[in-house]
Amino acid sequence: MRITLVGSRHFGVTVFDMLHQHGFGVARVVVHDGEDRLAAAARKANVEVTVQANPKIVAASEIAPATDLIITAHSHARVSREALATAKFGGIGYHPSLLPRHRGMAAVEWTIKEGDSIAGGTIYHLADRMDAGAIVMQDWCFVKKGETARELWERALAPLGLKLLAEAIDHAKAFGSLPSKPQDEAFATQAPALSPH
Template identity: 60%
Template sequence: MKCALVGSRFFAASVFEALRKEEGIEFTSIVAPAEDDRLAVAARAAGIPVHVLANPRIVPAEAIAEGTDLIIAAHTHARVSDGALARARLGGVGYHPSLLPRHRGIAAVEWTILEGDPVAGGSVYHLADGWDAGAIAAQDWCFVLKGETARELWERALAPMGIALLSKVVRQARDEGAVPSFPQDPRFATKAMMIKRSLVLTEEETPAHASLVVTVMGPDRHGIVNLLADRAQRYNANWASSRMTRLAGEFAGTVHFEVPHEHADALADSLRQLESSGLKVVVASSAGAIVPDALRGFELELVGEDRVGIVSRLTRMLAERGISIENLHTEILRSGVSGKQTFKIGAHLLVPAGLPVDGLRAELGALASEMMVDIALDERRAAGVRQP
C-alpha cells in the first residue's frame, strides 16, 4: 500500500510514526509546508524525501509521486488540488475532529464546547469539493468532560482518535483495495465558523491629541458605524483604528479615536449617550504616552496550534525582561483541506537597549520548543522611538 502524507506539526508527525509501524504501508510522498516542520524532520530522520510546498496554500500534482494509492491529509493548511488527488488510485482522506456533518468548518472542537455538546467525535472523510462534505470513511465518538476546554478535549481524546481512525482506514484500504464511503446526511449539517479573537494594545506619542478607546456592543442593526463616525466628525476626532464584527446577531466593535484634548470629554459623553438606543458603550481615555529613549524596536511573530495559555506565557516572559508591548494582535484561523485551528501573534516590541538580543532569541527559542510553536524576532525602527 503506497501512501502520500500531507500535513504539518505534531499531529501529522504522530500519524506518520503510527503508520510506519503498520505492515505493508509504504510512503511515496511526504508533503510539508516548511523545511523545519515536525513532519519534515520526522520524515528525513526516517530516510524519506520531503516535498516542501512552494505555495503554502495548495498541494500541486507534482508533489504526489506516480503510483500512489492513497493521499492522507493530517493537519494540512494547504488544499490538496484535483491534480494531486488524480495521481492517487484511491483519492484522498482527511481527519476532521467532529461527528460530520455536525460542525463542518474551521473551529469544530471549539464549537463542540461552545454548543455544550455532551458527545464529541472524529471523522475520516474523503477529500472532495465542499466544506468538509466528502463521504465518510470512518467515525468514532467520545464523551465531553464537564468543564473541559477545546484544547483539553483535543489532546485527551480527539487527536488520539484521529490517529487511530486514519490507521484503521489505511489498513482497510491495504487489505480490501478500497476505502469505505458513506455519504453525509446534509439534514444534520452545522457550520463551525472561524472564531477570531483579536486584541490590540498601543502606546504612541500623541502630544496634540487624547486617545479614546471605545467599545460598543448590542443587537446588530443598520447604521451603528455611522452613529460613531458622525460623533467623531462632530468633535474633529480622527478614526485611528477599529475592529468590528457581527456574531449571532450581535454587533461588537472597538474603535480608537484621536481627538483634540479640549473635545475629549464632550466626545466621550456623546458616545455614552448611544446607550439610550440600546447599545452598551464603554469609553477609556488616555493622554498618550511618550516612548522613552534607549529602546530598540522589534517585530515578533508566533505561529502554532491553538491552545490555552500562549499569550499569557509569552507576555509574562517579555514583562519579566522589561520588554514593552507597543502593539499586539492575535487571531485564530484555519485554511485548506482539513486544516485545523492555527493561533497567530504579531507584536511590536520595545526592548531595552542593554538587553542582549542573542540571549533574547535563545530564550524565545526555548519557549517556542516548550509550547510547540514557531517564533521569529526581527529588528525594526519603531515609530515614536528616538534612536540613541
C-alpha cells in the same frame, strides 16, 4: 501501501509515526513549510520531503509517483482534484467532529462552545469543498464536564484520529476500496476560527 502524507505540526508527526509503526510505507511527505516539525521528522527517517509551491493547494506533481493513498494530517491546503486522481484510492483526512457537524478549522472549539456532550471523529474522502467529502468511517466519545478544547483533543480526539486512520488503511488493503457514505447536508454546521477574546 504507498502513502503520500500532507500535513504539519504535532498531529502530522504523530500520524507519520503511527504509519511507520503500522508498517505503512510513507513514500513522501508534503508540507507548506520546509522548517515544519513534520518535515524534520520525515528527513530524520530518510523520507522524501516536498514543499508546496502554493501553500493553499497541493498540486498533482507534489504527490509521490505510484501513491496508493493521500492522507492529510493538520493541513489547511486543499488537495487538488488532479492530485487526488494520481492516487489509487484518492485521499482521506481526519476531522475531529461527527461530520457534517462542525465543518471548519475550529471543530473542537465549537464542540465545547456549543456544549456538545458527545464529540467524535470522521475519516472522510477529500473533496473540492472543505470537510464535505463522503464519510469513510466515524467514531464518537463523551465530552467531560468543564473540559477545554485542547484537553478534549489530547485526551480523546487525537488518539481517535490515529485509530480511525489505521483502520481505514487496513480496510483499503483488505478490500481494495474505501467506504463512501455521502454527508447529509441537512445537518451541516460550520466551525469557523474563533477570534481570541
